[in-house]
Amino acid sequence: MENINLEKKHAAKAAAQLIKNGMTVGLGTGSTVNYFLDALANRISQENLKIIGVTTSFKTAGRAKSLGITIIDIDDAPMIDLTVDGADEVDCHMNGIKGGGAAFLMEKIVAHNSNRVVWIVDSQKLHEQLGSFPLPVEIVPFGSGKLITDFKKHHLHPVLRQRDGKTIVTDMGHFIVDLVLNKIDQPYQLGQYLDGKIGVVEHGLFLDIVDEIIIGTSAGVRQLKRDTLQK
């Protein structure tokens, strides 16, 4: 665990170095992003940077504000220069699964409105194929039982996300079901299927979205970049 946290810190620090004075920065959610927020806040105060943040969850907004990072609403940001976020699983095509922290709806909206998206991950997040991390799907509470039954019929193995016996409600007021698939052979097809389901608000497949992935190692970082990706 200590090693993983060190890897997360290395990736987060490297991402903080990408931030330039005057940028509007999308701030993801999760433990790796928390290290990034710390590193960013340090740079802002030490170098007197003018940075504006657009957040992807109430948790991140609270933490960013407590660190003195200026936050604005996404609709008040003419553009987001760069978004830094974590991920739960990443494959060799630079596709990923997000949503372990239940913030993927806002994260996807912020990513889609960003000029550049960078993920910061520890080395355990890299897998040959997506699916070992259960795929989160954000759904509307009304009729959620019907949708879950439908997912079961389609062998998608849905599990309604709960904590201490209570159904988790996202920042946007929805439920989450995690699809326990073990491996996803056709992520684009699955993404399209979920996009078309009534009652599904968003899913955690992030396909062709990230531009750069910074992977923390015990010694430093290594990077994957979309423009050098083998097709």
Ligand SMILES: O=C(CO)[C@H](O)[C@H](O)COP(=O)(O)O
């Ligand atoms: O998608 C996410 C939240 O919705 C997070 O980015 C993902 O869960 C990674 O979290 P962590 O950095 O704590 O491993």
